[in-house]
Amino acid sequence: MTQRIFKAEGLVLRTRILGEADRLVTLITWEEGKFEAVARGARKTKSKLAAGVDLFTHGWFTFHRGRTWPIITGQDTIERFPRFRDTPDLYAYGLYLAELTDRLVSGEEKCVEICQLLLEGWKLLDGDVDRTLLCRGFELKLTASAGYSPHLHSCVNCGAESTAGFSPSQGGLLCSRCQRADLIKVKPGTLALARRLIEAPLSQIKMLRATDWQKKELSSIIMAFFAYQLDLGEIKSRRFLKD
Amino acid sequence: MAYPVSLKKLVDVLCRFPGIGQKTAQRLAFYLLGCSREDVIAIARAMVEAKDRLTFCVICGSLAEAESCSYCSDPGRDQSLLCVVQEPRDVLVLERTGQYRGLYHVLHGALSPLDGIGPEELKLDQLVRRVEDKNVGEVIVATNPNVEGDATAAYIAMLLKPLASRVTRIAFGLPVGGDIEYADDLTLSRSLEGRREI
Ligand SMILES: [Zn+2]
Ligand SMILES: [Zn+2]
Numbered sequence: 001m002t003q004r005i006f007k008a009e010g011l012v013l014r015t016r017i018l019g020e021a022d023r024l025v026t027l028i029t030w031e032e033g034k035f036e037a038v039a040r041g042a043r044k045t046k047s048k049l050a051a052g053v054d055l056f057t058h059g060w061f062t063f064h065r066g067r068t069w070p071i072i073t074g075q076d077t078i079e080r081f082p083r084f085r086d087t088p089d090l091y092a093y094g095l096y097l098a099e100l101t102d103r104l105v106s107g108e109e110k111c112v113e114i115c116q117l118l119l120e121g122w123k124l125l126d127g128d129v130d131r132t133l134l135c136r137g138f139e140l141k142l143t144a145s146a147g148y149s150p151h152l153h154s155c156v157n158c159g160a161e162s163t164a165g166f167s168p169s170q171g172g173l174l175c176s177r178c179q180r181a182d183l184i185k186v187k188p189g190t191l192a193l194a195r196r197l198i199e200a201p202l203s204q205i206k207m208l209r210a211t212d213w214q215k216k217e218l219s220s221i222i223m224a225f226f227a228y229q230l231d232l233g234e235i236k237s238r239r240f241l242k243d
Numbered sequence: 244m245a246y247p248v249s250l251k252k253l254v255d256v257l258c259r260f261p262g263i264g265q266k267t268a269q270r271l272a273f274y275l276l277g278c279s280r281e282d283v284i285a286i287a288r289a290m291v292e293a294k295d296r297l298t299f300c301v302i303c304g305s306l307a308e309a310e311s312c313s314y315c316s317d318p319g320r321d322q323s324l325l326c327v328v329q330e331p332r333d334v335l336v337l338e339r340t341g342q343y344r345g346l347y348h349v350l351h352g353a354l355s356p357l358d359g360i361g362p363e364e365l366k367l368d369q370l371v372r373r374v375e376d377k378n379v380g381e382v383i384v385a386t387n388p389n390v391e392g393d394a395t396a397a398y399i400a401m402l403l404k405p406l407a408s409r410v411t412r413i414a415f416g417l418p419v420g421g422d423i424e425y426a427d428d429l430t431l432s433r434s435l436e437g438r439r440e441i
Contacts, residue, residue, distance in 0.1 A: 014357060015389075020262040046418040051429040055390040080429065085393035088354070088401065095356045237356035 004065050005073075008032045011118055012057040013098045017043065025053045025072065027061065028101060030115045033108040037063055037070040049075060056081040056094055058119060083126055092240040093131050097121045097138055099237045104146045104230070113145045120202045129206060132243040136218045137197040137205050143230070144198055150225050152194055163191075168224035184224060190217040219243070250276075299331070302373070304349030306331045314346055321345045323380035325407075327370065327399060329353050329387055337385065345383075348373065353391040354398060365395070367402060374406045381409040388415040388433070 010029035018024040023042040028034045039053040052059060052075035062074035084094040101118050105111055121138045125131065143149055151172025154161050160175035165183040167174045173191075174183060193214055196204075210218075226232045246254070250272060257268035275283055299305065300312035307313070314320060314334075324345025328334055334347050350365045362368075374382060384399055386392035400410045414437025417426055426434070 048425060048427060050389070051427045077428070085390050086397040088394055088398040091354070091390070091394035091397075092356050099357055236359045240356040240361055 005062065006032070006065070006070075007060060007062050009060050009078075009115075010058075011098075011115060011122075012053060012055055013102045015039075015042075015053060015055060023050075023053060024069065026102060028105060028111065028115055028118065029061070030112050031110055033111050034102070034105045035070065035108050037061070037072050038066065039072045051080075052077050054080070055098070056084050056122065058122075079123075081122055081126055084122075089131075089242060090125060092237060092242075093125050093135065094122055096135065096235070096237040096241055097125070099235055100139065100142055103232055103235065104142055104148075111145075114142065117141055117145060117202060124202065124205060130208075130210070131241075132215050132219075133197075133208060133210055134202075134205050135241070135243070136194075136215065136222060137202055137208075139222050139226075140194060140197045141202055143225075148230060149198065150194075150221070150229070152191060152198070166221045166224070168221075168228035171225065171229045182224075184221055186217055186221060187214070190214045190221075194218055194221075215243070299349070299351075303347045304331070304351060305334045305347050319344075322377065324383070325374065325379045325381070326383045326385055328385045329392065329395075333385065345381075350386070350395070353386055353395040355391050362398065367399065370399070371402055371406065374403055379407050381411060382407045383411050383413060385413045 008027075008029035008031055010027040010032075012025055013028055013034070014026040016024045018038060021041050021043045023039045024036055025039050025042075026034070026036050039047075039049050041047045042050045042053050044050070049072060051057075053072060057077055058079040058081075059075055059077040061072055063070035064073050065071075081094065084090045097118060101114060105114055117138070121134065124134055140149075150166070154173065155163050155175035155178055156167070156170050156172030157174055157178040160177070162175060163173040164176040164179050165174065165185045166172070167180050167183050169180065169182050173186075174180060189211075190213075193208070193210055196208060226235075253272045253275070254265070254268045257263055257271050258265060260268075263271070275286070278286075296308050297306050298308075300307040300310070300315055302311050302315045305312040305314060309316075321344050325348055326337065326343060326345055327348045327350065328337070329350050329352060331349050331351075334349060337343050337347075348370050350367075350370075352360055352365055354360060354362070354365065373379070382399070382403055384396040386395045386399075396412050400412075403410050414433065415430070416434030416437050417423065417430060423431070
């Protein structure tokens with residue numbers, strides 16, 4: 001991206017107040033990756049841009065390359081997920097998907113797959129879906145798309161097929177011979193569910209059934225994997241989820 | 244450019260004000276240098292005095308010069324009407340309309356999970372208790388019309404619906420002075436929702 005003016009399809013992940021009347025918008029775009037851009041005057045009630053750079057907006061954006069940040073000069077909204085505004089729970093879940101994406105994608109490289117995933121995640125959230133399972137599926141697919149998938153098919157150390165549990169420090173399953181102190185026991189049903197979630201399209205979530213126990217196990221191995229392998233630290237919006 | 248040390252110090256301090264860049268700071272600095280000593284002292288004193296004397300009202304969170312603000316301690320105000328806003332300066336803007344005669348409740352923010360701001364941080368339980376104790380009839384939620392503000396309004400409505408007889412959201416619509424063809428769809432749909440009889 002070297003032209004002075006460029007256009008991109010993207011999703012608004014976050015917005016911050018910048019100076020008196022501007023907003024600094026974090027966008028993830030299909031072709032240009034993730035970056036911050038300035039929406040001049042977007043805090044003013046008369047701003048034409050304000051609604052189009054609000055959180056959760058899916059749209060086309062036109063930019064002018066500025067000195068520090070690109071400046072948003074035009075915008076066309078495709079979808080804005082209005083239910084996320086007036087349903088507090090959905091607001092929190094929508095933000096959680098956005099925050100994870102923001103944290104796992106680092107820079108300005110093409111990320112078609114991740115954009116599709118987030119858009120799909122938001123769309124599913126907007127419908128009738130098991131939100132907890134959707135989050136777990138999203139976490140697994142997002143880490144896979146970002147290239148950090150946990151190893152869930154065999155012992156990560158020796159390749160043995162029968163495994164004893166999940167090791168956050170090893171980033172995958174271990175067998176009883178290779179096991180370590182940090183091993184988290186996982187039931188086979190939970191593992192099968194995790195593999196399904198990684199392999200199947202996110203929309204298949206609607207067809208999957210999981211017990212509360214499986215969801216809990218899944219959550220604990222994913223969180224341990226995040227903390228150990230991705231060094232994500234605190235995911236701020238997580239404590240606002242109801243699971 | 245070689246600056247006299249005390250001028251540079253002054254410009255640097257002025258640069259910290261929101262919206263003030265190097266150039267404006269320089270202009271302000273030269274303005275101050277052109278003032279009489281008494282005027283400069285008066286300006287500095289006004290800043291310190293405001294900082295020392297202004298606090299937040301313990302009841303509603305507005306700016307106050309005593310424990311409770313001038314609105315909360317005014318018996319002429321409609322005690323059954325409460326307007327919820329995000330920031331203390333929003334109160335001043337509403338006051339400027341001269342239309343509103345009820346009381347306020349300032350949240351000092353909006354729900355923002357990405358910044359770790361949830362219902363506890365906004366002390367929403369305090370708002371609930373106030374509505375419960377004071378028999379408030381209507382709560383007008385005047386948080387900002389963006390996603391954070393709308394989500395906060397929705398959350399407040401959920402908390403207060405069982406307590407107040409009416410929870411309303413201020414209407415947002417077309418800005419005065421603009422043409423309809425330039426309005427975005429969200430603004431237009433809200434203008435329709437907030438329409439009134441003429
Ligand atoms: Zn092994
Ligand atoms: Zn007060």
